[in-house]
Amino acid sequence: MPINRYIFPVVCELSIEKLVQGGEGFARLPGGRVCFVRGGLPGERCRVELTTGKKDFARGRVVEVLEKSADRAQPKCPLYGKCGGCSLQHLDSAKQVTYLEHVERENFKRIAHEELPAEFIIHQGEPWGYRNRARVVYLGDRDGHCRFGFRKQESNGVVAVESCPVLTPGLNDFLKNAKPPEIFRGLKHVPRDLELNIFDDGTGRVAYYYRGMPEARKRECSVSCVKIGAKQITSGASVFFQSNLSLLPRLVQSVREAVDEGIASGAATDEWLIDLFSGVGFFAALLQDKFRRVTTVERDSLCLEYAKVNLSGMGGVVENVSAPAEEWLVKNVVDVPATLIVDPPRTGLPPEALDAIVKSSVNRVIYVSCDPVTLARDFAKFRAAGFALKRAEGFAFYPQTPHLEMMFVLAR
Ligand SMILES: C[S@@+](CC[C@H](N)C(=O)[O-])C[C@H]1O[C@@H](n2cnc3c(N)ncnc32)[C@H](O)[C@@H]1O
Known part of the structure; x- marks a missing residue:
């Protein structure tokens, strides 16, 4: 029928x-x-x-x-199927990467009409307790403690949560022990369904942020300092930051290797690093030592102050720009073979940004993506402009979910 x-x-x-x-x-x-x-x-x-x-x-x-x-596998979480996250818990954690690799190879063939390189690998970290960032909904208080929930699967409803097996112990501790007078100090009225961003800096110290937070409290409670290797990155619960701190150094290592290869091959130079969709200037801060000039471009103006802090005091020319990447690219013609990193949101590169890149003197692009579908779509457009895929790596940043972080290196 x-x-x-x-x-x-x-x-x-x-x-x-x-x-x-x-x-x-x-x-x-x-x-x-x-x-x-x-x-x-x-x-x-x-x-x-x-x-x-x-x-x-x-x-x-x-x-x-x-x-x-x-x-x-037996799903570990009692909220499996109810809350909007972790929809892959019915698949054995040890096998998830094999399945995701298969899915991504098929996706790439279907969308870009090309095979991912045979050496494409997915780096793995801890399957549980890894997630250092989350958004929760405040559901009122019980016995002097906050009650929180997560958004439900395929709806705007909320399911109450007491603990979550993919969150870090620090965030679980926050869910269990946060007290309303402390969290909402300075607020006259706590709106219904208020959403909080919570962020564990990797040591168990939790920063939090909600819309309407008084300015002084924001400075005190929402700012974090994350250690990546020897570098301290200032960030916070009010802005974007990566959500798997234990596997993040592996991505940084791959990006650094890709930068070195580009400079050694002559396809890129150490003259200018352009970090587009830069958030708090994350990649630029970790690569700044290699370049004479660094530009970060990010649309969210809240990130600008963090980016300035993260790129200060290291010498060289630094510009931190708060603007849409596509607008910046159109106004600033890149006429040297700069090193370019792009890390756009799930929607991928805005078409105007991609057009400006392929028309520029940039011959090598390091493309970090949290959506392999838009990555494959954008790759096909780069290929039409003469770029080829030189390196492809995956990062299992989101175990128990079907999501995957990817890094492509494209060159022409
Ligand atoms: C996936 S995050 C990457 C951030 C950063 N690279 C990092 O690793 O922390 C994407 C960032 O792009 C920003 N963004 C979204 N659309 C943008 C646009 N059109 N132009 C510039 N930035 C944009 C978001 O605010 C977010 O901070």
């Missing part, structure tokens, strides 16, 4: 063929229509409740596993 004639919910038996982007299982309904199945693993036969029917595909969720994969 055509899927649009089903009366939902409908339950049917399906065979899961593979995992796809987003961590869903891929199956086919009788008649051949594609069905994306939440909670299904390759090789499994499952009873699936169909939840959505579109013209070309359907969506469903596993209600019973009839034939189980050897890689299936």
Whole structure:
């Protein structure tokens, strides 16, 4: 029967063929229509409740596993399937990287019509207790302590949380012990559903931030200092920062190697480092020692003060710009073979930014991405302008979820 004639919910038996982007299982309904199945693993036969029917595909969720994969695991968290995070807990932690590698190889072939290099690898860290940054919703107080929740899966609702197995011990401690008079000091009224950003600096000290926080409290409570190797990076709960501190040094090492290779090959120079989508100037601060001139460009003006601090006192010319990267690139023609790092949000590079880069004298781009799909899309446009993929690495920054951090090095 055509899927649009089903009366939902409908339950049917399906065979899961593979995992796809987003961590869903891929199956086919009788008649051949594609069905994306939440909670299904390759090789499994499952009873699936169909939840959505579109013209070309359907969506469903596993209600019973009839034939189980050897890689299936018991989800560790009681909120699995309720809260919006960690939707891959039903897959053995030790196997997640193998599956993600397969998904990314397929994605790249489908979107960029090219194979990822055979030597593409995914660096791994701890599967639990790794996440040093989170957003929680305040749900009022109980026995003098704050109650917090996470946003629910596919809805704006909130599910109460007492502890979370992917968060660091420091953040779990905050969830358990934070007291409203301390957290909301200086606030006359705490709005319903107030969201808090919480950030563990890697030592268990937790910074926090919420909209409407009094300025003095913001300076006192939202600022953090993170140690990466010998370097201290000032950041905070009010701005973007990477969320897997224990694996982050591995990404930094790969970026530093890529920079060195570029300079050694002559495709880039040590004359000018341009760090676009720079946040608090993270990559620039860790690479500044190699360059005579450094420019960071970031849209979020809150990051600017942090970037100034992080790039101060090291010599060389430093410019910290608060502007959209695409606007900066159009106004500032890059006419030397500079070293360029881009680390855009999930949406990838704005088309104007990509156009300006390929028209510039930049011959080598280090592209850090948290979305392999937009990365593959942007890669295809770079390739059309003469760039080739020189290096590809993955970083399992988000275990128990289908997300992956990637680094590509492109050169022409
Ligand atoms: C994935 S984060 C990377 C930040 C930084 N590279 C780091 O590692 O901490 C992306 C950053 O891009 C910024 N951003 C988003 N769109 C932008 C745009 N059009 N121009 C400049 N920055 C932008 C966001 O505010 C965010 O700080």
